[in-house]
Every structure is written in structure tokens, then in C-alpha cells.
Amino acid sequence: xxxxxxxxxxxxxxxxxxxxxxxxxxxxxxxxxxxxxxxxxxxxxxxxxxxxxxxxxxxxxxxxxxxxxxxxxxxxxxxxxxxxxxxxxxxxxxxxxxxxxxxxxxxxxxxxxxxxxxxxxxxxxxxxxxxxxxxxxxxxxxxxxxxxxxxxxxxxxxxxxxxxxxxxxxxxxxxxxxxxxxxxxxxxxxxxxxxxxxxxxxxxxxxxxxxxxxxxxxxxxxxxxxxxxxxxxxxxxxxxxxxxxxxxxxxxxxxxxxxxxxxx
Amino acid sequence: xxxxxxxxxxxxxxxxxxxxxxxxxxxxxxxxxxxxxxxxxxxxxxxxxxxxxxxxxxxxxxxxxxxxxxxxxxxxxxxxxxxxxxxxxxxxxxxxxxxxxxxxxxxxxxxxxxxxxxxxxxxxxxxxxxxxxxxxxxxxxxxxxxxxxxxxxxxxxxxxxxxxxxxxxxxxxxxxxxxxxxxxxxxxxxxxxxxxxxxxxxxxxxxxxxxxxxxxxxxxxxxxxxxxxxxxxxxxxxxxxxxxxxxxxxxxxxxxxxxxx
Numbered sequence: 271x272x273x274x275x276x277x278x279x280x281x282x283x284x285x286x287x288x289x290x291x292x293x294x295x296x297x298x299x300x301x302x303x304x305x306x307x308x309x310x311x312x313x314x315x316x317x318x319x320x321x322x323x324x325x326x327x328x329x330x331x332x333x334x335x336x337x338x339x340x341x342x343x344x345x346x347x348x349x350x351x352x353x354x355x356x357x358x359x360x361x362x363x364x365x366x367x368x369x370x371x372x373x374x375x376x377x378x379x380x381x382x383x384x385x386x387x388x389x390x391x392x393x394x395x396x397x398x399x400x401x402x403x404x405x406x407x408x409x410x411x412x413x414x415x416x417x418x419x420x421x422x423x424x425x426x427x428x429x430x431x432x433x434x435x436x437x438x439x440x441x442x443x444x445x446x447x448x449x450x451x452x453x454x455x456x457x458x459x460x461x462x463x464x465x466x467x468x469x470x471x472x473x474x475x476x477x478x479x480x481x482x483x484x485x486x487x488x489x490x491x492x493x494x495x496x497x498x499x500x501x502x503x504x505x506x507x508x509x510x511x512x513x514x515x516x517x518x519x520x521x522x523x524x525x526x527x528x529x530x531x532x533x534x
Numbered sequence: 535x536x537x538x539x540x541x542x543x544x545x546x547x548x549x550x551x552x553x554x555x556x557x558x559x560x561x562x563x564x565x566x567x568x569x570x571x572x573x574x575x576x577x578x579x580x581x582x583x584x585x586x587x588x589x590x591x592x593x594x595x596x597x598x599x600x601x602x603x604x605x606x607x608x609x610x611x612x613x614x615x616x617x618x619x620x621x622x623x624x625x626x627x628x629x630x631x632x633x634x635x636x637x638x639x640x641x642x643x644x645x646x647x648x649x650x651x652x653x654x655x656x657x658x659x660x661x662x663x664x665x666x667x668x669x670x671x672x673x674x675x676x677x678x679x680x681x682x683x684x685x686x687x688x689x690x691x692x693x694x695x696x697x698x699x700x701x702x703x704x705x706x707x708x709x710x711x712x713x714x715x716x717x718x719x720x721x722x723x724x725x726x727x728x729x730x731x732x733x734x735x736x737x738x739x740x741x742x743x744x745x746x747x748x749x750x751x752x753x754x755x756x757x758x759x760x761x762x763x764x765x766x767x768x769x770x771x772x773x774x775x776x777x778x779x780x781x782x783x784x785x786x787x788x789x790x791x792x793x794x795x
Contacts, residue, residue: 276649280646284642288637358634360598361694364598366650367650372650
């Protein structure tokens with residue numbers, strides 16, 4: 271398994287190195303975003319403290335972690351989409367390595383890259399603009415991170431299943447992503463939403479992932495007070511992971527029957 | 535011992551409904567009621583015009599497609615219920631020119647697929663060098679896949695299929711874009727693999743190629759077996775006459791059907 275993971279990471283690294291300009295542009299984009307958030311928080315002023323947190327830190331953790339998770343989810347869909355368009359999908363899905371493993375390992379490579387970007391984004395945001403984390407709970411934040419990755423992988427499998435089935439899954443994901451951006455409390459606390467929308471927001475696992483990550487990193491909350499969010503995240507993991515695996519497996523089986531495995 | 539068995543296999547393709555066309559279109563049979571057995575170590579050639587079902591047959595063996603009815607068995611494993619076991623046995627050189635990562639070199643592509651094909655890291659380097667040499671790709675091993683010619687791409691597809699040293703090798707028009715020297719090299723390779731006990735199924739339009747490598751020939755027409763013959767020794771003339779005879783048999787049958795209806 272480790273050998274296969276290395277092979278996939280090597281493939282992605284080599285490809286990224288040979289697309290140097292795209293990687294540099296992504297870094298420049300992240301830097302511009304950080305600067306925009308800093309000046310937005312400065313313009314709003316220090317009196318606005320969502321859930322008792324400094325607004326710039328609230329934004330950096332929220333947008334950084336949200337972007338990490340959404341890019342992770344998207345990487346599943348992208349893996350399938352690129353393989354369909356590049357003509358490698360049929361071959362990848364008929365190696366002795368089970369298709370769900372190929373997909374997860376491909377996404378793992380993307381998660382590692384995005385995870386590193388998240389840490390750099392967070393670190394750069396806090397260091398460059400001289401912000402400090404208030405007694406962060408690193409153990410709890412790692413736990414939240416891992417649970418959120420499992421949830422993102424499960425949703426990613428469903429996105430990949432959608433891509434296999436309709437070959438235009440990115441459109442559906444874009445629509446859902448736009449709604450999630452509003453509802454998960456990335457830019458502002460969900461307490462500011464109407465009550466009925468707060469109910470919908472609580473059904474989205476990313477809302478709980480962002481809440482838990484902010485609590486762990488910014489509030490310095492004792493682990494006990496994170497229990498509720500951790501329990502919710504665990505429940506989402508247990509429910510979504512089998513669903514993700516089943517939906518991808520069903521979608522592949524259907525494509526093999528309908529002869530659409532190579533369609534794009 | 536049979537390496538591959540088809541039991542009354544049907545494969546139907548249905549066109550998707552479009553928003554403005556609600557009625558389901560007529561299903562088209564890609565493969566219709568095919569039963570056959572392929573002996574281990576033999577070379578079977580699939581012959582037939584475009585759309586006759588040759589590639590579909592190969593894809594059914596490789597698990598890229600699943601049958602709608604009937605069963606396909608590879609060394610006794612059902613492609614539907616034991617797909618992973620089947621994939622360990624089967625190497626497939628597909629004919630398309632877009633099945634590699636364009637920004638990786640030929641060697642890097644082979645290394646990547648070798649890992650997914652369960653070829654251990656210790657074996658990989660030597661095996662890749664050996665296969666690159668056998669397929670005439672050594673000089674192009676460090677060239678990015680996107681810069682390979684059609685012929686090189688085709689050789690790379692064959693090299694990938696050989697990587698896991700499978701007992702069943704499927705070749706879809708393997709010499710279509712190759713010059714005569716390279717085509718001859720691939721034919722010699724097929725003969726050598728057959729001598730080593732590998733079962734080879736080859737789809738081709740090239741009579742000379744079939745004459746040189748095949749033990750038996752299956753003529754397909756509109757997804758059905760039009761004729762199956764073990765021709766020994768296989769010769770270009772024998773295949774020509776077999777092809778003409780098979781085509782004539784189908785025309786005859788079609789005339790009978792038309793006259794009855």
C-alpha cells in the first residue's frame with residue numbers, strides 16, 4: 271500500500287513540477303487572499319469579535335480549513351475527471367488494485383499537498399500580520415483535522431461517483447459548494463443566519479469541522495468542551511464513509527454495465 | 535485447460551435519453567449470444583469489420599465491461615463476481631492513444647502502472663528495462679508521453695500490458711500504427727509469449743499478422759460469431775478464404791432471414 275501511495279504521490283509531484291507556472295500562481299493567489307482578509311478585518315475594526323474571536327484569525331482559520339476540505343473533496347472528482355479526459359480511467363479501474371484504493375490514494379496525495387498549503391496559509395497569515403493563537407489545543411486540532419479528512423474523503427467518493435455517472439459532476443459540486451460557502455460559517459458565524467438556515471447549516475458536516483477547528487485553535491477550549499462537536503464529526507464519519515464507498519462502487523458497476531467507463 | 539470461457543454472453547448498449555427525447559432508443563447488441571473457449575497458451579485472432587464486437591469482446595475479458603447476460607470466466611474466475619482476481623491474470627494493450635499521463639516519461643508511466651499492478655519495487659527496475667528493450671522503446675524511455683509518436687504510444691501500451699507478466703494478454707490492433715520492422719518485432723514477441731504459455735487474444739484487420747501469430751481465428755459480424763476455425767498451419771491465403779467464406783455465410787444467412795420475413 272505504501273508503495274502505491276508513493277507511486278501516486280510521485281506522479282502528482284512530477285506533474286506539478288512540470289506545470290510550474292500553475293503552482294506559482296496558486297501561491298500568489300493565496301497571498302493576495304490573506305492580504306485582503308487582513309485589510310477587511312482592519313476596516314471592520316477590533317470591536318467585531320465573532321464568537322469571541324479576533325475576526326482576522328476567525329477568517330484565516332475558517333477560509334483556510336474550508337478551502338483545504340473543499341479542495342480535498344474536489345480532488346476525488348478531479349482525479350476521475352482528469353483520468354476520463356486523459357483516457358487513463360479505464361486502465362486505472364482495471365488494475366489489480368481495487369478502484370476505491372486507487373481513488374483514495376490519489377486523493378491522499380492531494381490532501382497532503384493541500385494540508386501543507388493549509389499550514390503555510392495559517393502560519394503565513396498569523397506571522398505576516400502579527401496575530402497570535404490564544405492557547406491552541408494542538409491535540410484536539412489534530413483530532414478534528416483527521417475526522418474532517420475522513421468526512422471529506424467520504425463526500426469526495428460520492429462526488430467521484432457522480433462524475434462517473436454523469437461526467438459533469440463539477441457543475442453539481444460547484445452549486446453545492448456555493449451553498450456550503452454561505453452556510454458553513456466560513457466568513458461569518460452561522461448565528462447571524464435566519465433560524466431555519468441555521469438548521470440547514472447544522473446538517474452540513476463542514477460547519478461542525480470549522481467550528482471545532484476554530485474552538486481548538488483560537489479559543490483554547492478544553493478538550494471536554496469540544497466533545498459535542500467531536501461526537502457529531504464521528505457520527506458523520508461513521509455514516510458517510512460506507513455511503514461514499516457504496517456509491518462509488520455502485521457507480522463504477524453501472525458504468526461497466528452501460529459501457530460508459532471511458533465516456534467524458 | 536481453458537484460460538477464457540464465454541457462456542452465452544450478451545452485451546447490449548443503450549443510448550442515453552436526452553431531455554428533449556423521452557422515448558428510449560433501440561438497444562444495440564455489441565455482443566450477441568457468444569459462447570467460446572480459449573485454450574491456455576493459444577493465440578486467438580479476432581477478425582471482423584469495424585463495429586463487429588472485437589474490442590467489446592476484449593473489454594469483457596478485461597472487466598472494463600460486464601456482460602448483460604451470461605458469464606465470462608478467466609481461469610475459472612467470473613469477471614462479474616471475482617473481478618480483482620481476473621485483473622491479476624489479464625494484461626490489456628488498448629488501442630487508444632490517450633491512456634498515459636502526458637507529463638510523465640515513458641519509463642515513469644510504466645513505473646506508475648507497475649506499482650498499481652502489484653509489481654514489487656525490487657523487481658520493477660529490471661522488468662521495465664527488459665520490457666522497454668523487448669518492445670523497442672529503450673531510446674524513448676525518457677521522453678515525455680505527450681511527445682511520443684503514435685507508434686511509440688502503441689508500443690508503450692503493449693509494454694504496460696506486459697508489466698505484470700499476466701497469463702492472458704489482450705491486444706487490440708497492436709500493430710496498427712507501427713512500421714513494418716516494429717510490427718515484425720511485436721509479432722515475434724507474441725510468438726515468444728505464446729511459447730512461454732501466455733494466452734493471447736488479438737483483434738486485428740491485418741491478415742498477414744494473423745497468419746503469422748494465430749493458432750485459431752474467430753470471425754465476428756454484428757456481435758455474433760460468424761465462423762470459428764482452427765487453421766493449422768495458418769496462412770494468409772487460408773485466412774483470406776476463411777474471411778470470404780465467413781462473410782459469404784453471413785450474407786447467405788441474412789438473405790434467408792430477409793426472404794422468410
